[in-house]
Amino acid sequence: MNQELPNPARKALARQRGGEDHPSPDALTAFVERTLPRDERDLVTSHLALCADCREVVFLASSAAEDAVIDEEELVAAAAAREMVPTPVYGNALQQPVASAGSPRRRWGLGMGWAAAAVVGLAVFGVVIWQRVSSRDLAHLAVSSVASSAQTRNLTQPAASPMSSTLETSGKTTQAESAIAITPRAAVAGAPARKATKEHPSAPRMAAASADESAQTAGSVVGGAKVAAAGPGTNAALVGNQADTLSQLRPSEALAKPALPMRLANAARGQWRISADGRLEHRVAANDWTGVLSDQATTFRVVTVVGNDVWAGGSGGALFHSSDAGQHWSQVPLVTSSGAETGNIVSIQFSDPQQGTVITGSGSRWSTSDGGVTWASR
Amino acid sequence: MASASAASPLDAQIAAALREFCAQRYEASGARKFGIDEAELAGILADVGAQCKLTGTAVELRNFLASLHLEDLVLARACMNGNESAWETFLLRYRVTLYESAYKMAREECAARELADSLYAEIYGVDTKGQERTSKLRYYQGRGSLQGWLRTVLAQEYINRYRSSRRTTSLDEALDDGRQFEAREADVSVADPRVEDAAAAELAALEPEGRFLLAAYYLDRRTLAEIAKLMGVHESTISRKLERVTSALRKSIRKRVIESGMSPRQADEAMQDVDVRDLRIKVKETLRQETPEGAFYKEKDECG
Numbered sequence: 072m073n074q075e076l077p078n079p080a081r082k083a084l085a086r087q088r089g090g091e092d093h094p095s096p097d098a099l100t101a102f103v104e105r106t107l108p109r110d111e112r113d114l115v116t117s118h119l120a121l122c123a124d125c126r127e128v129v130f131l132a133s134s135a136a137e138d139a140v141i142d143e144e145e146l147v148a149a150a151a152a153r154e155m156v157p158t159p160v161y162g163n164a165l166q167q168p169v170a171s172a173g174s175p176r177r178r179w180g181l182g183m184g185w186a187a188a189a190v191v192g193l194a195v196f197g198v199v200i201w202q203r204v205s206s207r208d209l210a211h212l213a214v215s216s217v218a219s220s221a222q223t224r225n226l227t228q229p230a231a232s233p234m235s236s237t238l239e240t241s242g243k244t245t246q247a248e249s250a251i252a253i254t255p256r257a258a259v260a261g262a263p264a265r266k267a268t269k270e271h272p273s274a275p276r277m278a279a280a281s282a283d284e285s286a287q288t289a290g291s292v293v294g295g296a297k298v299a300a301a302g303p304g305t306n307a308a309l310v311g312n313q314a315d316t317l318s319q320l321r322p323s324e325a326l327a328k329p330a331l332p333m334r335l336a337n338a339a340r341g342q343w344r345i346s347a348d349g350r351l352e353h354r355v356a357a358n359d360w361t362g363v364l365s366d367q368a369t370t371f372r373v374v375t376v377v378g379n380d381v382w383a384g385g386s387g388g389a390l391f392h393s394s395d396a397g398q399h400w401s402q403v404p405l406v407t408s409s410g411a412e413t414g415n416i417v418s419i420q421f422s423d424p425q426q427g428t429v430i431t432g433s434g435s436r437w438s439t440s441d442g443g444v445t446w447a448s449r
Numbered sequence: 450m451a452s453a454s455a456a457s458p459l460d461a462q463i464a465a466a467l468r469e470f471c472a473q474r475y476e477a478s479g480a481r482k483f484g485i486d487e488a489e490l491a492g493i494l495a496d497v498g499a500q501c502k503l504t505g506t507a508v509e510l511r512n513f514l515a516s517l518h519l520e521d522l523v524l525a526r527a528c529m530n531g532n533e534s535a536w537e538t539f540l541l542r543y544r545v546t547l548y549e550s551a552y553k554m555a556r557e558e559c560a561a562r563e564l565a566d567s568l569y570a571e572i573y574g575v576d577t578k579g580q581e582r583t584s585k586l587r588y589y590q591g592r593g594s595l596q597g598w599l600r601t602v603l604a605q606e607y608i609n610r611y612r613s614s615r616r617t618t619s620l621d622e623a624l625d626d627g628r629q630f631e632a633r634e635a636d637v638s639v640a641d642p643r644v645e646d647a648a649a650a651e652l653a654a655l656e657p658e659g660r661f662l663l664a665a666y667y668l669d670r671r672t673l674a675e676i677a678k679l680m681g682v683h684e685s686t687i688s689r690k691l692e693r694v695t696s697a698l699r700k701s702i703r704k705r706v707i708e709s710g711m712s713p714r715q716a717d718e719a720m721q722d723v724d725v726r727d728l729r730i731k732v733k734e735t736l737r738q739e740t741p742e743g744a745f746y747k748e749k750d751e752c753g
Contacts, residue, residue, distance in 0.1 A: 076667045077699050077720045079648035084663055087652070096601040100593025103601070105681050106516065107592075113657050120660035124608065126669060131604035133679040135550040136597065372541075418545045432540070434548055434562055449558060 087121045094118055094125065103133050343374045343381060343397070351383050353397055364391060364400060375419040377427075382443070384416030384429060392443055405429065405437050407448050412437065466507040467491055467498070470514045478519045483527035483535045493526050497590045521598075522591030529574070529584040543599055544569075550600045554607045568599070568606055644719045647705040651698055659694040666691055 076084070094102070094115050101107045102115045119126050342354030349370035352360040364371075364383070371385035381393040388411060390403040405412035414431030421427035429437040429446070437446045471491045475481070480490050494514060501513075527535035551565035552558065574584030589598050652660065665671045673691075677684040699720065706716040 076663065076695055077648070077702060079644045079720065080652060080663075080698055080702060081667055083645065083648040083652050084660075084668055086649075087660075087664075095590070095592075096588065096598055096605065097590040097592035100597040100601045103679065104593045104597050108516075116657035116661050120657055120664050123664075123669065126661075126665060127608055128601060128604045130665075130669070130671060130675060130679060131554055131607065132597065132600040134675065135553045135600050135604070417541070418549075430545055430548070432544060434565075436558070 093122065099125065099129055099132070103129055103136070343376060343383075345371045345374060349385065351385075351391075363397060367391075370415075372415055372417050373419050375421060377421040377424050380421070380424055380442070382419045382421070382427070384419050386415050388412030388414055388416060388431065390416060390419075390429060403443055403446070405446050405448070412448075462507050463498075463510050464495070466510050467494055467514070470494070470511060474519055478523045480523045480527075483523060483532045485523060485527060490523065493522065497522065500588075500590055501592075517591040518594050519591065521595035522589065525586040525589040525591075525595055528572075529586045543596060546596055547599055547603065550603050551607070554604060564603065564607055564610065568603055572599075641711070641719055643709045643711065644702070644706055647702045647709065651701045651705060654701075655694065655698065659690070659698075662687065662691055662694060663698075 098107065098111070098115055102112060102119075105112075107115060119129065344352050344354070344360070346352050346360075346362075349372065350365060351363045351371045351374060353363050354360050367389070369385040369387065369389040369391075371383055373385070374381065374383040376382075379394060379396045381397050382390065383392075384390045388405050390405055391400050392403050393400045412431060412435060414433035414435055416429055417432045418430040419427065420430075425440060425442045427439050427443060431437075436449045438449060439446045468487075468491055471487050471494065475487050475490055478490060480486070485493075494517075497517070498510070498513070524535055524539060528539050547565045547569065548561065551568075552561040555561040555564055568585075571585040574586075585602065589595060593601075652663075655663075662676065665676050666673075673684040673687050677687045680687065703713075703716050703720060706719060707713055711719065
């Protein structure tokens with residue numbers, strides 16, 4: 072801005088006063104959300120030009136809405152990944168052109184195009200190889216593959232069991248036969264459970280290497296995305312909310328972030344949710360949701376995914392963590408000298424794998440800056 | 450709950466449109482799970498229409514109803530009526546948001562919690578006199594999202610509290626807290642009332658958005674980023690608009706002042722010399738001394 076307002080105009084501006092009739096909080100909200108009809112928007116804008124109080128309110132409300140926008144984007148990412156249709160449905164008041172040349176959505180489309188071309192290429196290559204290899208060779212390959220797979224399991228399962236020592240869960244096994252184990256941090260002397268599980272990141276992965284999972288993990292993703300945050304009684308509403316959220320989102324907000332394709336991929340990879348009765352569930356196939364930590368008495372309320380780290384929280388201050396995309400779990404105590412956290416965990420937010428915040432229903436706020444090894448109450 | 454006929458002055462045609470809308474959207478509104486039947490939903494919508502002083506045709510009414518956040522409205526009214534399930538849903542969805550928004554506004558844990566708790570009490574409708582519960586949610590009309598409405602109400606509450614606490618804080622305490630005070634703007638009145646009149650008239654003739662931008666940027670000292678976020682456009686768009694509005698305003702005031710009898714030079718001075726902030730001192734140009742060409746040669750010639 073190079074222009075300066077002439078001083079007489081500045082003084083005239085300052086002398087203006089709004090009337091007694093302030094717009095209702097509803098109208099101000101709709102103004103902030105840009106859902107007012109044109110004529111009414113002009114009326115509110117006229118008032119805002121005169122009324123410093125209302126201007127302060129709308130700016131304050133607008134600045135406080137930042138995180139909500141991020142959450143909505145995450146929901147869009149999760150919903151779009153689930154449906155593989157990254158085109159939200161917009162409300163009538165928000166209809167705007169969605170894609171333009173060079174827009175993130177276009178880039179996403181181009182990326183999908185390249186991915187599809189790569190898949191076709193691989194398929195052609197596979198057919199050619201398959202035709203060249205004799206049926207006898209194939210049989211030999213299959214036998215050796217099964218043998219190596221069995222050998223791998225023999226090698227990996229003992230390695231996993233000491234880590235998952237005390238609280239082996241009987242959670243329903245996935246198609247990949249991955250064992251889900253819980254290690255209370257207090258039970259691991261010397262080293263935190265997170266560290267212990269990270270020492271063998273490949274072991275459970277090898278055991279769980281199924282076509283399904285490899286399809287999900289195809290295309291490595293760095294970074295994280297919140298997948299779901301809900302609680303008992305609202306899971307059905309969660310999916311509905313996603314649709315609603317989509318309808319409320321402005322296209323530019325939903326698709327303008329360049330990181331969206333990355334988030335979509337990550338959301339596709341980690342499919343987690345909280346069921347209507349407060350159970351933590353993991354999607355292992357198209358419509359196959361498997362209960363996780365189902366032997367715990369915790370009523371889960373929120374689950375968050377940051378890269379390979381999965382955090383789930385619920386009633387009684389129960390916080391669980393998996394550093395290997397849900398293969399192994401450890402319970403994380405939130406304790407200070409004054410006692411353990413007993414409130415229901417209602418929010419888990421990680422800006423990166425190291426920095427995170429947990430909020431309970433009673434308003435307590437716990438934060439970590441070392442990936443959840445230590446937590447401090449604020 | 451007020452019935453449609455009792456709470457609303459809408460005529461029969463509009464009431465029919467309202468019933469039709471309710472029949473279409475009843476299931477999607479989630480009213481059933483909170484024990485609200487179609488007639489009650491119609492009553493809620495009629496109440497909202499009455500609060501908004503809605504008049505017009507049935508088509509306009511339908512457009513208005515379609516723009517409402519119906520699910521949020523139903524939830525708010527169910528909470529207002531004391532429905533436990535609705536409260537559970539409300540808390541689950543908005544309690545954390547409420548605290549986080551309060552924290553962003555107050556930027557201090559205790560104050561934020563106090564702010565959010567006070568609003569929560571008002572939303573719950575706790576009456577200090579032990580009389581009938583009157584929840585603040587009754588004022589929610591569904592024009593914006595419930596989450597956004599909560600933030601707006603929270604912002605209003607915060608501003609009210611901030612003002613009241615500022616009134617009770619002594620100057621010494623404020624200085625101890627490290628607060629700095631801006632010098633009050635000098636109340637230099639414009640010498641010629643013609644300039645004042647011209648500025649006021651041209652300002653009034655501006656589009657509402659232009660006036661809002663000027664007030665937000667020049668009076669409130671909001672940043673381009675803040676304004677852009679509120680308006681939902683890019684910063685550069687706001688910058689261009691401000692440039693355009695300011696430039697046009699300057700020209701139009703000058704023109705009007707000249708039309709009122711001032712000379713162009715007087716008009717320029719009246720626009721500039723009232724406040725030192727408007728003075729653009731061009732140091733380089735001011736310090737430059739005009740030396741006639743050939744002066745040194747002349748001196749040289751004289752010496753020679």
